[in-house]
Amino acid sequence: MYRIKIISIGKNKESWLKTALSEYEKRLTGLMQIQWLLKKKDSDLKKTVLEEKKFHCLDPNGISYTSEGFSKLITQNASITLVIGGALGIDDTIKTKAQSLISLSPLTFTHQHTRLILLEQLYRAIEIHKGSDYHK
Amino acid sequence: MYRIKIISIGKNKESWLKTALSEYEKRLTGLMQIQWLLKKKDSDLKKTVLEEKKFHCLDPNGISYTSEGFSKLITQNASITLVIGGALGIDDTIKTKAQSLISLSPLTFTHQHTRLILLEQLYRAIEIHKGSDYHK
Numbered sequence: 001m002y003r004i005k006i007i008s009i010g011k012n013k014e015s016w017l018k019t020a021l022s023e024y025e026k027r028l029t030g031l032m033q034i035q036w037l038l039k040k041k042d043s044d045l046k047k048t049v050l051e052e053k054k055f056h057c058l059d060p061n062g063i064s065y066t067s068e069g070f071s072k073l074i075t076q077n078a079s080i081t082l083v084i085g086g087a088l089g090i091d092d093t094i095k096t097k098a099q100s101l102i103s104l105s106p107l108t109f110t111h112q113h114t115r116l117i118l119l120e121q122l123y124r125a126i127e128i129h130k131g132s133d134y135h136k
Numbered sequence: 137m138y139r140i141k142i143i144s145i146g147k148n149k150e151s152w153l154k155t156a157l158s159e160y161e162k163r164l165t166g167l168m169q170i171q172w173l174l175k176k177k178d179s180d181l182k183k184t185v186l187e188e189k190k191f192h193c194l195d196p197n198g199i200s201y202t203s204e205g206f207s208k209l210i211t212q213n214a215s216i217t218l219v220i221g222g223a224l225g226i227d228d229t230i231k232t233k234a235q236s237l238i239s240l241s242p243l244t245f246t247h248q249h250t251r252l253i254l255l256e257q258l259y260r261a262i263e264i265h266k267g268s269d270y271h272k
Contacts, residue, residue, distance in 0.1 A: 014156075014159075015155070016152040016153075016155035016156040016159070017152075017156070019151070019152035019155075020150075020152040020153070020156070023150075023152070060202075064242050065242065065243065066196075066242045066243065066244070067243050067244040070243065104241060104243060105240060105241035105242075105243065106200050106201065106202045106241075107201065107202065107203050107206065107240060107241065107253075107257055108202070108203040108260070108271065109253070109256065110256065113252075113253075113256060116249075117243075117245070117249075117253070120245065120246065120249060121243060124244065135244065
């Protein structure tokens with residue numbers, strides 16, 4: 001089973017987001033273990049991230065992936081840590097220590113919405129790896 | 137007020153999606169009028185799209201935009217028609233008649249999820265144009 005740790009800012013304020021995230025987490029049961037570390041402030045996020053040995057940052061200026069490429073990145077590792085910044089993005093100190101910067105899109109998304117997009121891509125990554133019908 | 141027509145496949149099956157879409161539509165009240173034309177089948181979509189004089193297609197192989205660039209595209213036109221394909225993508229006959237192909241990301245999203253991402257970007261487009269704090 002893959003283990004994904006996601007470090008981010010904020011709470012699930014919006015109920016639709018909570019529902020959507022839990023739906024994808026349900027689908028991932030037994031396939032991928034998602035651990036959310038949600039911090040209140042950028043300074044708390046920084047402290048938590050810098051305690052990790054290895055991590056990737058989500059950043060609009062990072063490397064672009066197709067869903068197939070993202071699937072390879074995810075399924076080549078038994079465990080991976082991903083960082084989603086808050087409204088002000090991710091601190092440079094964090095970025096320079098990251099294994100890589102990953103771009104989900106050149107568009108800017110809210111960081112809450114990014115969590116949903118990421119979770120759907122993680123589910124898609126597994127389905128691509130399995131060769132299922134989910135990703136046509 | 138901007139008028140956006142979105143032609144797509146499917147219904148709002150998932151309740152979280154309904155809630156999320158209606159939240160952004162509420163925010164857009166008075167700024168942008170969103171008209172959804174949701175078709176049951178690809179053939180119905182094709183017929184409806186080809187009745188339009190001008191339209192853009194959302195396609196992973198299309199032109200990439202930053203949110204700022206997308207804002208310009210949207211706010212330069214009083215009205216615009218956007219097509220989101222179904223699970224099998226958009227028919228080539230439709231694509232060749234499109235004004236342009238727009239890519240939201242090289243990643244593949246579900247077409248239902250694409251509707252939410254698009255709606256958030258339309259709201260963001262307006263806020264960027266207004267110079268508000270929404271897009272930092």
